[in-house]
Amino acid sequence: MSTPSYARYHVSKQVIYSNESSTNASIQPFPWALGVKGVEDNLFRGRVSASERWLATRVEFSPAVAIVDSKSLYILLPNGTPSYCFPLDTDLQADPQDRSQVAWALRSTQLSDPLVIVANNRRIFVFSVKHRKVYGYIRGHGGIAVHPTLPNIFATTSADFTTRLYNLDHEIPLNEDNPIWPPWEGPAMASAAHGTDGVDSAGTGIGRCFQMLVGGRSGGHNWDVLGAAFHPRLPLIATCGADRHVKIWRINYTDKTVFREDKPLFSAKITTSRVLSIAWLGDGILLIHTATTSTPATEDPSQTDPELTYETSGMIIDPGTIDIIEWLGFKRFFPDDGRIPDQSLRGGASDYLDSKSYLVLATQKLTFSGNIPTNPITNISQPPLLPGYFLLVDPESMEVCLSHLLSVTGRTFPVNNDAGDSLVDMTKRIRLDDNPSPLQNEIGDGTLPAERLFQFEALESGERIAACALMATGEVVILGTRGRMWFFRDS
Template identity: 40%
Template sequence: MRTYQLVHRLVLPSDLETAPGVLQAFPWTCESISNLFDGKHRAQKESWDTVIAEYGGAVAVGRDKRANIVFPDEPSKTPKAFISPINSEIIEKTQVAWALRTNHPLDPLLVVTHNRCIFVWDVGRQSLIGFLRGHGGLITSIAVHPCSPNIFATTSADFTTRVYNLDILPQSPYPPHPRWRPWPGPSAASAAQGFDTLADQGSGIGRRIVLLAGGIYGGHLWDVLGAAFHPRLPLIATCGADRYVKFWRCVPGQSMIREDKPIFSAKLSAARIFSIAWLSDDLLMIHCGMAYAPSPDNPNSRASQDPNSEEESPLHYEKTVPARIVVFRWLGLQRFFPDGWTNDAIQHVRGISTDSQQSNSYTIISSLVLNPPNPPRHGEQQEWISNLGQQNHPRLIFAYPDPALRTVELTEMVTLQVPEELEGVTRDIKRLRLESAASATSASDQGLVHISILGAEKLWKNRVLSAAAVTNAGDILVLDSRGNLWGMRRVHDK
């Protein structure tokens, strides 16, 4: 067991009593300047250290159409706040992410989403410098390129993922569309999931450069929930509610590209996949949710009711597959990116139909079960929350809405074994399918470390956790649905 001590509590302003939230700790350190933008700004190391001294302990909180930047370790620092200028009654997660521009690496930016739109906020000047029209559905996550933080992607419930470049300006106005008979003038519409409409893309800085479309040709068929850029190759991985993981070509540039066929697509879970991250060139980790099914044996289940009855009772669910963290290896890396490949070669990378529909070029490395801390109450369908999609800390923190915390190191996940029931299977076949792993009866949670919070029993009573993060210093931050940000520091291990 790992013991932490509550060291601070911040109360964030909000117009709602309860609202979902997102946490994003400042992702860079003093050493990061050597890797950002291919080391272009190494000569500015001294100025970069000044930026880290200013923002190294900052945390961005997205909640209730606003973004707050707070400094938990330095209460004397004045918090910064951005409030969306768009009024909307829709309650959604206000996504936030840190970003930089290539020619202005010393000016941290915050990308904020609200009401399907994207705002770029200059943190130092506290001014809005960019507005971009986003998706046709709610935005579910933001992923920033780990080495080129001027590139970021947003995923959405409209089945698409869209990639933006903060170094260039929005294209405005668009050239007129061709005339389509019998209409006398140019059309103002565009193809489904396209982006060549007559409306402006936005204002200020930033331009949409890639659209990864959903659909029957290989794209996602349900909400896209997470994305992750490959740190070295022009690739982006996406995951979603359709239980698929997909890899796409992603060539940042000034011209707009539309992709509808990924080079890898596989169903890797029995339930939704919330987030994904690259661990190495061909090793990835995904966070899968719990799979539910109606219980026919329960007297309250609709499946057990008289079909002629007009009365309906609440549908009772029981878990059939627990949540999991899965590490898998992509076996097709060398086929698409052989040794000695060049950036120009990515233009010719194309997969076959099995690659874009249901690829077999993967193998499961390890699988970790995430059991709920307590037996769920009747009708409860709560999911674990993780910081896997943040891509900035090797420690994974898992928070359960009914307050409970677990942690695991990424390096430990790679060394975990597949459940014992599957050992014989892995000897006989080269590729282990996740469907087999999901159907295993093992409920082992080896590798997870339970976290004990000193003095938290009374403080957390009747609270619901909505986000968790780990700072560069290793402290744990937890946000509850009432807008309280809790900071915890490690004390000792048992």
């Protein structure tokens, strides 16, 4: 790979959004900005027309940014519109390990009223950006994933081994008779997202839970679920977790009751470390990001690879990876004959217990400037933004890796969107490796090209990176831990 250049990006704007410090923060730009092509063709299965009202909504909120920390939601609006802060309920004792998250969403019948979904301290808030009020309150869960083409659908992941799917077009029922859930003999009344054995309400307002992907021995996750990603075209959702597994589930779009699924279409232990995040790259193609691992140092040096491991305090630190995998059973469930997938789609035990029907296409170690590897902050772009790009921030070295799949594999994959021209243009403009070559055995050379977007003297003492995001225009947004954010443009 080529030597990284540290002078290509410049700060186009700096914003101070808060006077308080926070390491527990997340950021997401408005995903349907004017720079995104083919939005009307993909959004809600092409049922959205390029009306003046929808165009006005895109103009109004391009390029708005939503930020959340442990105490507040911040909406930064463009075009001179006053930005504002919405305080969250802080009466509950916050879990320091529960990271607040934010994502944009839409209802299929209210396109002119964009929503922001906030996960904060095991609660989900559905917030109207235009009307500045909460439309829905849902109990439980932490991680958020919004469907890229049906943004009224979103999923939450949790340490209770489950993933929950919600529909913003429907209100949360006050009393709902759920199916019988052993060992109880009668139906369980309303299940909040943190469990299935309570009688308390799941929440109020919009955001009805219509499916729960159950953990356990039948095929679900056996540890914390850390990430989820919807397939943009098919009724599929992929999940990953601390149990080192990747699972692919069918989605049952029911509006009658909570549909519980405990057997995925695919389940495999892909790596030997936690899988932190996941994204679809195409039909049957997934990108995953794994965590660093620590093992006691061996007395026999021949048992370790000094180029790929780091020894400190008697421990061997193995860097995390970016892996691209292919689900070989995809065509078996979704053949190329135009048939609509059956809602009763189900695989066998060899699919949902420990499947071998996958292939690792590429692996890239995540190291920055030779430092002892840590778990970087990730942002993997999916439709409608720039699929195929990923952004990695190392909070220790203050370095940022902005790259395309070409820098990992030396080749491209079919992407399910109509923004092919813009992808080619963006690849030429912001990919750090200008002359990628096919990797030997499709395995990376140990490091990713990094772009030092920050100048160290520009940071106050103790300033760190809290979150990062990639905008549709190609700008990189970095969120600091002291209430500041920076927008970087390619020179």
